[in-house]
Amino acid sequence: MSRSVLVERPGGHRLVTGPVPEPGPGEVRVRVAAAGICMSDREVYDGHRDPGYVRYPVVPGHEWAGTVEAVGPGVAAELLGRATVAEGFRACGTCARCRTGETSLCTGGYAETGFTVPGAFADHVVVPARLLHPLADGADLRAAALLEPAAVVASAVRTARPEPGERIAVVGAGTLGLLAVQLLAATSPAELTVVDPRAERGATARQFGATESGTPEEAKESQGRYDLVVETAGAPTSASAATALARRGGRVVLTGMFAPGATGIDPAALTLGQLSVHGVFGAPSAAWSFAVRAFGSGVLNPAPLITHEFPLERFGEAVALVGGGDPATGKVLLRP
Template sequence: MFMVRSSAQYANMVDVIHTTLSEQSSRRHTVEPIPETMRASVLLAKGHIEMQRRPVPHPGPGDVLVKVSSVGICGSDTHYLREGRIGHYVVTEPLILGHEAAGTIVATGKGVAEARIGERVSIEPQRPDPNTVETRRGDYNLCPHMRFYGTPPIDGALCEYVTIGSEFAHVVPDAMSDDAAALCEPLSVAIAAARKGGITAGSHVLVAGAGPIGIATIQVAAAFGATSLTVTDLDAGRRDLALTFGATTALDPRETSLTGLHADVFIDASGAPAAITSGIEAVRPGGTVVLVGMGAETMELPVQTIQNRELNLTGVFRYAHTWPTAIELAASGRLDLDRMVTATFPLEEAEAALNADRTPGTIKAVVRL
């Protein structure tokens, strides 16, 4: 295993969940012969997507080969398409985007039981270096040598087959759809944010932004026991949708001041400087601020408010140890990932999927293979 802090407990939890789901999952898909090449949607340069034939990858030691069934489109994917970069991650060579993925294991590498062939899995799209300090202490999401799907120069999942470390291919129950299995990825971001915020029974939570991460965060906060869930968004349609996913109040921040809200936890899923500033002002003394949304690289913050109220200010970078919880929450019916899907596309129309966020009413676009 690749972590030291609570490694035995976490490994045991993963083994138990994997065993239980494997026992529950009596259905095994017929595995077809694996071709030599596959279809792939490739970002050649900023704004330029092309369908190509690529060699099917071979699973290395400890890996599994997954035939991809569903890929969710994330805001980071659209950033790479339109801007060619996110911060210091720059697209300099052809890149396959996509990191929200699910599929079926069709082959295993050395050291992985062939019994895993046929399992339906949700992919945790990370390959941390097992020997870094961050990984060994359990914070593998902070590994400085991380190889993450769809992040230059690592190819992602907008293709027919991918490989991943076997421990990052999480078995899902038969009742879970392929789309929901793929959306365990953004759900994991929300779980990481809720954990950082310390959301618990009776928490008063403020969420800025009712996009995919905001909607997932609302659902997770409710599942964690939050009793007051206020969401802000500039779009009336998204505010109305947030109410159907568990928000107790939905506000237009241009019309309603958040001062005096006294939230226990503020989670920003917008990345907008104005939303972050007003959200911080709405947090009670000793409360917590969690920054999740991708925004400007730098911004001004109300430092005196943070100091005088002794606010806990932190960020979230991806996730660690979240998939077992994500699968359990989704499978239990405590939240609804399928209803977040508002548009679907075939692989050949991946570029349209990447631009679907420009269509009013779109929450989550999914590419189905």
């Protein structure tokens, strides 16, 4: 039998037990080792996610790692027993965007593990084998559960094109921000500043490779200083703060999810400052490969971000911690 956390409707969940799922043609069944809970999962649970991006009832869980336990018809048996992660977007692979490698921009219709199809808050998850990114033998699967947010960050960093010696700022020191610090520190910046109102998070950022940290108020003294600014917070003021930190002709990458009209960005400032502003939602296949390579080489080490681990039975407690405002709460994992 296999257990899973089923969110039947906003605010309502139960632990259900059913037959172990069988992979179909081109699919694999993965025994989940660890699954991370992020704010998107909290939004699903609370009913705050855009209705176009969730289908109730749903088993959440899009940040996960595990071991291939069974393969469906047409899938190589060599995958059996492999540690792995997998892309969340179920890109069609045939539309114009997919054919150019921009799988996170697939026009074939939105489908994503943990939002529209069953995810990894369960003993097992079934995914298309083409989405797997196998890991090295002996990989830390607890840490590997964070490779989904790491892939989003990798997409942002690849989009940003950091060069050695640049002045870089990261707005937000949550999971995305701290993973961004690790990847950006590897590019040898002249400065790597993290902006976050929580002093504890700033200290962690410095341990991860930031050269300095400060609050949003303190950062106002550095407006117009940075060649590159990566925004990861998704707070109402973080997008406008990011553009204000960028120098004239600088680059800004936004990864936060904002409510319509909530960014406060002045279009005239973008034009007069000749800023390049890019948005990132999810991660294409190339960014996943980038993140997995960085993890395998030791450049990316998500393990220190994990602060809490719960069994499936305590999902209610676990999800309540996410977004609760306690600076001591980092990444929360479910461990089936």
